[in-house]
Amino acid sequence: MSNKKDVILEVKDLKMHFPIYRGVVQRQVGAVHAVDGISFDIRRGETLGLVGESGCGKSTTGRTILQLYKATSGSVMYNDTDLISLRKEEMRKMRRHMQMIFQDPYASLNPRMTINDIIGEPLLIHNVARGAEISKKVAELLELVRLNPAFASRYPHEFSGGQRQRIGVARALALNPELIICDEPISALDVSIQAQIVNLLEELQKKLNLTYLFIAHDLSMVRHISDRVAVMYLGVIVEIANKNELYESPLHPYTQALLSAVPIPDPNKEKRKRIILEGDVPSPVNPPSGCRFRTRCALAAPICAEKRPEFREVKPDHFVACHMVK
Amino acid sequence: MPAPLLDVQGLETQFKTPEGVIHAVNGVSFTMAESETLGVVGESGCGKSVTMLSMLRLIPMPPGKVVAGKAFFRGQDLLAMPAEEIRQVRGAQIAMVFQDPMTSLNPVITIGKQMEEPLALHMGMNKQEAKDRSVELLEMVGIPNAKDRLGDYPHQFSGGMRQRVMIAMALSCNPQILIADEPTTALDVTIQAQITDLVKRLRDELGMGIIWITHDLGVIAGLAQRVIVMYGGFIIEEAEVKDLYAHPTHPYTVGLLGSLPRLDAKQDEKLFSIDGFPPVLYNTPTACPFAPRCKWVKDICWKKNPLLEEVSPNHRVACWVDIKTGSARK
Numbered sequence: 216m217s218n219k220k221d222v223i224l225e226v227k228d229l230k231m232h233f234p235i236y237r238g239v240v241q242r243q244v245g246a247v248h249a250v251d252g253i254s255f256d257i258r259r260g261e262t263l264g265l266v267g268e269s270g271c272g273k274s275t276t277g278r279t280i281l282q283l284y285k286a287t288s289g290s291v292m293y294n295d296t297d298l299i300s301l302r303k304e305e306m307r308k309m310r311r312h313m314q315m316i317f318q319d320p321y322a323s324l325n326p327r328m329t330i331n332d333i334i335g336e337p338l339l340i341h342n343v344a345r346g347a348e349i350s351k352k353v354a355e356l357l358e359l360v361r362l363n364p365a366f367a368s369r370y371p372h373e374f375s376g377g378q379r380q381r382i383g384v385a386r387a388l389a390l391n392p393e394l395i396i397c398d399e400p401i402s403a404l405d406v407s408i409q410a411q412i413v414n415l416l417e418e419l420q421k422k423l424n425l426t427y428l429f430i431a432h433d434l435s436m437v438r439h440i441s442d443r444v445a446v447m448y449l450g451v452i453v454e455i456a457n458k459n460e461l462y463e464s465p466l467h468p469y470t471q472a473l474l475s476a477v478p479i480p481d482p483n484k485e486k487r488k489r490i491i492l493e494g495d496v497p498s499p500v501n502p503p504s505g506c507r508f509r510t511r512c513a514l515a516a517p518i519c520a521e522k523r524p525e526f527r528e529v530k531p532d533h534f535v536a537c538h539m540v541k
Numbered sequence: 542m543p544a545p546l547l548d549v550q551g552l553e554t555q556f557k558t559p560e561g562v563i564h565a566v567n568g569v570s571f572t573m574a575e576s577e578t579l580g581v582v583g584e585s586g587c588g589k590s591v592t593m594l595s596m597l598r599l600i601p602m603p604p605g606k607v608v609a610g611k612a613f614f615r616g617q618d619l620l621a622m623p624a625e626e627i628r629q630v631r632g633a634q635i636a637m638v639f640q641d642p643m644t645s646l647n648p649v650i651t652i653g654k655q656m657e658e659p660l661a662l663h664m665g666m667n668k669q670e671a672k673d674r675s676v677e678l679l680e681m682v683g684i685p686n687a688k689d690r691l692g693d694y695p696h697q698f699s700g701g702m703r704q705r706v707m708i709a710m711a712l713s714c715n716p717q718i719l720i721a722d723e724p725t726t727a728l729d730v731t732i733q734a735q736i737t738d739l740v741k742r743l744r745d746e747l748g749m750g751i752i753w754i755t756h757d758l759g760v761i762a763g764l765a766q767r768v769i770v771m772y773g774g775f776i777i778e779e780a781e782v783k784d785l786y787a788h789p790t791h792p793y794t795v796g797l798l799g800s801l802p803r804l805d806a807k808q809d810e811k812l813f814s815i816d817g818f819p820p821v822l823y824n825t826p827t828a829c830p831f832a833p834r835c836k837w838v839k840d841i842c843w844k845k846n847p848l849l850e851e852v853s854p855n856h857r858v859a860c861w862v863d864i865k866t867g868s869a870r871k
Binding site for chain 2: 409413417439475495
């Protein structure tokens, strides 16, 4: 699988800084270093999980890949095209190959549009279908996500959260994309509904040969759905590995702490010892020098403040950014 | 046997809405012993929060109404006592911590003022005493430089720190029961671990009873002694924590546990999912509320709602079917 040909998306040294303006003349006084130099690739047909706590830059990463934000620097290669260098019109054409599923199924569907219009809109914009063809295609898509095609004339408020998320999935699939960025697609749903959506996403992946970037903070769900997992902390990726490798032998101290914090639904196992991190995540406006995690790290040494740890391959396909890992 | 600390009997709460009456809580009974930690689990809209709010008479009336039931706290019925008396109980003997620490703190009043208020009100402390006690409480929940932070406003604290402040406030009058309503849901996992750790330590130090409401079966596993599972405004299963996770008996509990991927296991198989959607509570339920989503469903499930009955010692279930055999229970 690590064959170079299989790479569908390659992100190199991507940075996304949001400027902060102050004063009467709106001078730039600083920047939020939301994403600060990350590199990874996504391979055709796989699911790459991207995990981290709120504010670590995982959603910004997803949005910057799709050029919803103008990246500060770096490159995003999609099948040999650098998306960052594309002009607006060219990028619009590219978008049909990469779609997004959003977190909040209540906010991401226009309440004044019928389901037919919502799912049909991408088809219309990209001139893929028109008129009656659209309704036919919408009916197919609704069936694909296990909703009754007769619902096409209804409005979003008539559906429950899980059903709305299915509509969001159908819209993302309308243009037969290759890559779907799922930005916390299940975190707004009830537990019993989450499993329904995850099973649907897995089934569609097999059927349509999709590639997912699955952004989430629920580490157990990410282990379930992903092939490989990347862990983010304060704008940087600290570790990437195959999921079982990452969950069974995490190397970065942050990954270790994060995994030990996840509660396990088993009273006997919950007696295990936890690594409790002290304090909170520092501000991305003024991140710590050197290693981002050093202010909360139990292993921190002087070198961690001086030098940013290199993101290196320590075992085949297991990358980590830490001075303390041999 | 000593009288339980809390004894809720047949609690029913309804809300009048333009679309009809919502039957949010439909006859909930449970007890709680001194210093016990009770977990209440269920999905949104299952009635877990409304049960606690009804008990403390915090349901806005109208549109809400507690239509039946009793809630004895140390032998006194909270639902029958005069408004003046329940005010003495709320915040003092029974305290609550809510899910979202930003909306439950007043943004324009300093943390110090907000902390001193219940101390003055319930404990009759003067200004200096209340201030000293506030510092003590903030230190107890692990807020650094507590003395200097009394003058800060809620927005100057992070989410986890705000939740610590909320816990400090709830504990300020030495409550016998702390009701925590999804206190870690809005927090990141590492901060959640900090808060649950803190609550466990405080429970051991102070010996109060805790009712921990959550939808997360993982958090409860490490915290509670006994767990109540709610669905559609009913308690559908109740058991000791180990018993519940080892032998879930209600089809809903089985489904809920099965739909959780586990961090500690390689998972390549499909997740067990519960089909369908949570119930809409417009009608008085005459059938089992879970029947439309249940794979063990029998004829009787559509006709009569099962009562919560003991199936093994200290394990109560409301279900007509024995899921081990798949046939109706005797």
